[in-house]
Amino acid sequence: MITLQSVNVGFNGRPVLEDVSLQLQEQRVGVIGLNGSGKSTFARLLNGLQLPDAGAVSVDGFDSRKDGRKVRRRVGFVFQNPDNQIVYPTVREDMSFGLKNLKYPKQDIEQRIEKALSLYGIDHLADRLTHQLSGGEKQLVALVGVLIMQPEYIVLDEPTTLLDLRNKRRLMSIVRELGQRIIMITHDLDLLSEFDRVLCFHDGKLLADGTPEIVIEKYLNTCDK
Amino acid sequence: MMNTKDIVYIALFAALMAGLGFVPAITIPSIGVPVTAQSLGIMLAGGILGAKRGALSIVLFLVLVAVGLPLLAGGRGGLGVFSGASGGFLLGWIAAAYAVGYIVEKYWNKLNIISAAGACILGGVVLLYAIGIPWVTVAASIPFMKALMGSLAFIPGDLIKAVFASAVIVAVKNQYPLISK
């Protein structure tokens, strides 16, 4: 369970998130809101990339301020731009990055990579140069690079924004099948219809929180003017 | 200490250096001296990242050249480039980037185009030649003065680069400062 307790975040004296308190334990949580409403800041709080100025964030009982590494280990993060997440020249090498950081033995790493590549259907990309992949392939590689570390939660910050329709479907079909708990930020309201819960941020505050229909309606009424 | 961001900036600047290698060299016709963009990269690395990170990014770049990537202007690379007479200039790049960065850091709060240009000229031209020329002298057993005269042809191009680099350094400081003082 992820818990936020009266969290406040500001940049240069300007509040960006104000007094956010909530508990996340659903399988799939969507996050919506206008640009600049604080969604990414919220997402980054969840795995300790951003620490709260006031209040506290904890993941399965670990405080993000004190146990940053444990929190990061539990919460995987997929960013909007896959180009900035792929750090090695080939797909296979990139897969090994997170596993090396977790100090798995070499042989174990190789096995896990083979398993993950075939599980998510990207074996054919294994030895390709990452910069020659298409945008959709890159985002898949970025996602698998996180999944291979077996986090308990996966935060996705607008993962489909740069993808075309087909790649968007492909990515979502994988996300839908995942056993991990998902927290996904998106502007694609259609993608959220089967989510268990949706949060809507507006000007750094939690505007609405509940089932997709209710929250999306409130979002459209408040923000689409 | 080096944090993740520092490592990334160092790596990205090494990659930028490589990018500058693809900029075609302009050859000054009368003397046949090629003016390359990479010595500009040295000044930028120091002036934008500061002494330590700037110098390390050049080290990283040169290591990649040494292991066989053809990243120097004109597609040169490999260990061979260090054993030539100009090897001293390549190693001098490291010290030059450090020096430019060091001076820029010193003047950081009141950095302007003049002090930045001063840093680029002192570190990226004067110090660089102070290392490169004795190397040529020793490696090729040429008298110092001869080597010095031979290098003079590069000076005008280097001065232009220093002025350009300082304009970029000051502009980056205003838009995206990475040196904190």
Next chain:
Amino acid sequence: MISLYYPATSPVHKLAAGIKVLLLLILGTVLFQVEQIEILVGVAVLVVSLYGVAKIPFKLAFGQLRPALYLLAIVFIAQIFISDLETAIFVVLRFAILILAASLVTLTTMMSDMIAALEKGLSLFQRWIPVAKVSLALSLTIRFIPVIGVITQEVREAQRVRGMERNLFAIFMPTIIRTLKMGTEIAEALDARSFDAEDEISTGKSKK
């Protein structure tokens, strides 16, 4: 990423990268102690025949020297004036050998092997050099050279539309700023994948 590696099967190719570099360092040191030209000629013949053993075509071998020819010519002429023909030949020959020998190592060693050897060498100095960080930096650079190429291309196209493609400042600034912004995001992505877990384990205690 293109590299200078020339693929072939030969004893020279098979020799471990670390050994090759070590031999090269020794050669470089010894060569400057030699004073008889006969020895130098002998070494030159040896190095050239190693190119034969490594099955490297003559054109490619000569291509290694070409970028240095201009400088070697100057050195040669200068030496004739300063001392004599024999010294001129001696000095230029020494350079040619060093360049050829170094290029031979480069041509016969895959970049990944070279980097692996480098990391192995560095790990001897583990206490002073953060090997994992160095190795990450090497990979990042290779990974992002093409990305920066793409950024530069995009900036140039954007500036061409505004008629500024000849304005170097207008090309450099956006390219650098975009690269630095990208760097911030890359650093976050690295940390999100537990890169910072590194120092805790290797030093046995966490910082802060």
